[in-house]
Amino acid sequence: MSSWLDGSALDRQTELRADEEWVLAAWSDSGAVLLRVGDASVETTPTGALALRPVESTFDPELHYLLGSIDGRPWFATRAEEELTALRSVMDELSAASLQAAFTAVGLAAWHANTGFCPRCGAETRAVHGGQSRRCTSCGNELYPRTDPAVIVAMLDPAERLLLGRQPSWAPGRYSVFAGFAEIGESLEQAVHREMAEEVGLELTGLTYLGSQPWPFPRSLMVGFLAHAADPQLVPAAGEIEDARWFTRSGLLAALASGEVTLPPSTSIARRMIDDWLDGRLPG
């Protein structure tokens, strides 16, 4: 896992891809590779790495989406008809660059599959700019893949205990930090205050931005905050929060060792926040 503030391993070539000739040249590049993806799945090798196929067919802008380049090699994505390997099951083993490409590919392919018609006039749309956007064939409306911002919160009480909770639909024993989508007209900070009040009845006394992570199920951007509460009294939202608890570091380690508690995958921002707190880097 890269540090919170590292740059991207995937060069998205935002300027160049507007040129169709340039996209065609990238497709013809001898190092170009094609990654097949499903709704939340990717094609993998028997060892769990991404299966990167050589580019052999004719370029079709409706089928082939440029992700960008990694170490000078153009990466394209295409949508597979069949079910592939669940991305969640392999993402902890992928390199930072492969993970970024896989996240982009899954989110982008799902967006193309669901954006065939113009929301303004209802006419068909066509992929343009190497799959970075779609354009309406009737009114010319340009559509771009949006990402939905969600806040995720490492919540501490005055004793530096961390708040973890679980929803009724989660696997037994799974606990995580709290998260929720930002609403229209709301700042990320306001979303943190609202979510923590709604879900566990906490009033925050401090808020610090930590970092963010894309989460392509289907197309979220998780924005991490460290927050403090002066009064640790919890009022979990009925029906939504099955359990919410303050953990000491030793208490969580014991619960993990006994199997009473399991945590999200290590690639997730949630796990990263929990691990940083366990290691004393939060509140740092």
Ligand SMILES: [Zn+2]
């Ligand atoms: Zn239109």
